[in-house]
Every structure is written in structure tokens, then in C-alpha cells.
Amino acid sequence: MSAESAEIEDLHWLVREEAAEILATFPKPELSLPQLSQLRRELGAERATLIAEQLELRQRGQTKFSRADEMFFTRVGLEQATDEVLARYKAKRFAAGIQIADLCCGVGGDLLALAAGRTATGVDHSPQLALLAQANCAAYGQRITTESADAAAVDLATYDAWHGDPDRRATDRRTTQLDSFSPSTEQLVGMLQQNPNAAIKLAPATHAPEAWLAAAELEWISSRRECRQLVAWFGDLTPQPGSRRATHVDRDGVAHSFVASGETALQVAAEVGAYVMEPGPALLAAELVDHFAIEHQLGRLLPRSVYLTGDAPLATSLVAQFRVRELLPIDRKSLTKKLREQGIGRVELKVRGLDIRPESFLKKLKLAGDSVATIILTPTASGNRAILCDRV
Numbered sequence: 001m002s003a004e005s006a007e008i009e010d011l012h013w014l015v016r017e018e019a020a021e022i023l024a025t026f027p028k029p030e031l032s033l034p035q036l037s038q039l040r041r042e043l044g045a046e047r048a049t050l051i052a053e054q055l056e057l058r059q060r061g062q063t064k065f066s067r068a069d070e071m072f073f074t075r076v077g078l079e080q081a082t083d084e085v086l087a088r089y090k091a092k093r094f095a096a097g098i099q100i101a102d103l104c105c106g107v108g109g110d111l112l113a114l115a116a117g118r119t120a121t122g123v124d125h126s127p128q129l130a131l132l133a134q135a136n137c138a139a140y141g142q143r144i145t146t147e148s149a150d151a152a153a154v155d156l157a158t159y160d161a162w163h164g165d166p167d168r169r170a171t172d173r174r175t176t177q178l179d180s181f182s183p184s185t186e187q188l189v190g191m192l193q194q195n196p197n198a199a200i201k202l203a204p205a206t207h208a209p210e211a212w213l214a215a216a217e218l219e220w221i222s223s224r225r226e227c228r229q230l231v232a233w234f235g236d237l238t239p240q241p242g243s244r245r246a247t248h249v250d251r252d253g254v255a256h257s258f259v260a261s262g263e264t265a266l267q268v269a270a271e272v273g274a275y276v277m278e279p280g281p282a283l284l285a286a287e288l289v290d291h292f293a294i295e296h297q298l299g300r301l302l303p304r305s306v307y308l309t310g311d312a313p314l315a316t317s318l319v320a321q322f323r324v325r326e327l328l329p330i331d332r333k334s335l336t337k338k339l340r341e342q343g344i345g346r347v348e349l350k351v352r353g354l355d356i357r358p359e360s361f362l363k364k365l366k367l368a369g370d371s372v373a374t375i376i377l378t379p380t381a382s383g384n385r386a387i388l389c390d391r392v
Helices: 003-014 017-024 033-043 045-061 075-080 084-091 127-139 185-194 210-215 281-285 289-295 332-341 358-363
Strands: 099-103 119-124 145-148 161-164 198-202 217-223 226-233 244-249 255-260 275-279 308-310 319-328 344-351 371-380 383-391
Touching: 003 017, 003 045, 003 127, 017 045, 033 045, 045 075, 084 217, 084 226, 084 244, 119 127, 127 145, 161 185, 185 198, 217 281, 226 281, 244 281, 255 289, 281 289, 289 308, 319 332, 319 371, 332 344, 344 358
Parallel strands: 099 119, 099 161, 119 145, 161 198, 217 244, 344 371
Antiparallel strands: 198 226, 217 226, 244 255, 275 308, 275 319, 319 383, 371 383
């Protein structure tokens, strides 16, 4: 038996009842040395290692999947998988009841959401990942089919739409250069000619081909304080070709989006208003900060400042918002006095555009009190200031 055949056989064992019973006997994610030694004697080295690895990866997978304890992962597969909240958000663009292919499906992060109310097929070049994707969809009650195949060879004309996650590690090094992905740019263009109703998942820093800028809607999606992915939407999946969209999805699946196209002018505020806003990672990655500012009557504190300011709060999670109390000089003694007067003993310190080490500055404030506040140290039109504020 070849090494690959043995690996497949072990994975078939892993996703079946015998392994499930063994996994259920270990409540902790890490096995002790005696436990691992006993498993090796009972199961052999390869299967014992699989059990130990799954216990660890299931623990890590809980940040992405509510049913991680019933799922199966590889290290890279878990790292690259779309979490279930983002996957559900993306899947809403696909009509119910359609036939859909998820190419380069990995362990099935997107596939399990795409399969809800649709006929879904998962395709991955790795037979191991195709097997795990099927098992993971089953954990969510989704019945799908999977196949091990080259994504570029799939007959996409037989599907209503497709989702693709080109492999960014095809050359054994993670990259944001689309020409180094698998399928390649040329292959993706051919696939779009077969079926233009597509969503292509990319790394946030990927430079989309020039032709895509007019044909697709590019959406940068953030969650858990990071921009997680860029999705290029094509065909019937986008009502606004040529636009850019920034979206933040919170832990409960609530999404806030801002969409714009074309260029816009920089808008600088004459003074710091009642609120200061810090653009989130999706707005920054999509380069839509100035579009957003004009739409919401905001201005940057300075031309190169990341901070925006305005006179009213906004009903969006695309920016972090702070209600301004006072503008103060950046002087530790006067700041300490002001904080003590207001009973502020805990401070969130944010520094932008200044050569100040937050940890060192914070230690020297000599805080005392029960109240909480935020201090933003940043250049403004009236000079470098400490903006004392409250996070909204």
C-alpha cells in the first residue's frame, strides 16, 4: 500500500464511529504522555497522532466553528477556512435551490454554508481534504457530494454558480500574487468564461487583475478586528460591477456594509468634533475611508491622519467610535491630574502619528479610580493633542 493510500485509509477511519468514540473519551485538547503512549500501543503511531492532532485542532477551531468538536481539520486547512459566520454572510448572495460548485473547498468552511438550501458539490485537488469537507458538512446536517479534481478542469457550465478559493500556497510559500495562485489568473479567466456567476475568495492584499475592476464587485470583509478576505463577485452575484465594498460582520452575523466606486477628494475637518472615528480594517483595505467620510459628513483630523471626526454618532460597525470629552495637551502631569479629578483608573491608550511608546506612557500616568476612558494621542490641526474620550 502506498503512503497516500495508507493516509486516506487512516482518514476514513478517523471520520467513522470507532474514532469518534475514542475522541469522546478525552475531554482535554492535550493528551498526556501516558495517554499518547497507550494510544500508540492500541492504534499504532499514525492513528494515535491523528487523534492527538484532532483534539488540539478542534479546540483551536472553536473560534471559527460552533460545531468544531464534531469536525475534522488539518493545520493549514483550519487556518485557511472561512469561519461559519462569514460563510453564512457570503452564502446569502447565492439564490436558494441552485446547483453550486465550491472549488478548492478545503475542509469545507464555505461549503457548509453554501450547501444550506442548495445542491452543492465540493471540489478539491486533495482527496484528503475532500473527505474531511464531506464529514464537516455532515456535522452541520448538510448533505453534499465531494470529488478530488483539478478545479480548472471542472465543467462549470453544468452549475448555476460557483465559489472558488484559489490555493495561495501552491508554490509552498504563501503569496498575495494572483498569478502564483492555483488556479492561475489565466485559468480563472477561462473558468469565468464558462460560467460568469462566481465568487472568488482572495487574500485581502491581493491585487485583482485590471479587467476585474470593471467586471466585478470587490468586497473586503472583516470580523474579529481583522480584514479576513477579499471576495470578487461576478455575474448575477453582484448588482454593482465596478464597485468596491467594505463589510464588517460581527460575532452574531450582523453585517454593516459601505459601497462606492470611482475616486473622491480628501476632506479635512477644521477642528475636532464631538466624535472621533477610527476606520475599521475593511474600510482601510478597500481604500474607502474618504468615500465613507464624505457620505457621512466627516473629515480627517489631518490629511494623513487615519482618524475621522464629526458631530454625531453613526449606526455602523465599520468604524470604532469615541465620544470626545476634552482635548488636552500631551503632558503626563496635567493628564494624570485630569484623570484623577474624574476618577479614571483604567485607560485605553491609542497612539497614531507620534513617536510615543503606549506602554511606557501609560505606566507614567499614575492612574487611580474606578472609571474607564480612552485617550487618543495624535496630531490635530491645533497641534499634538491627547483626546480624552469614551468608546461608544
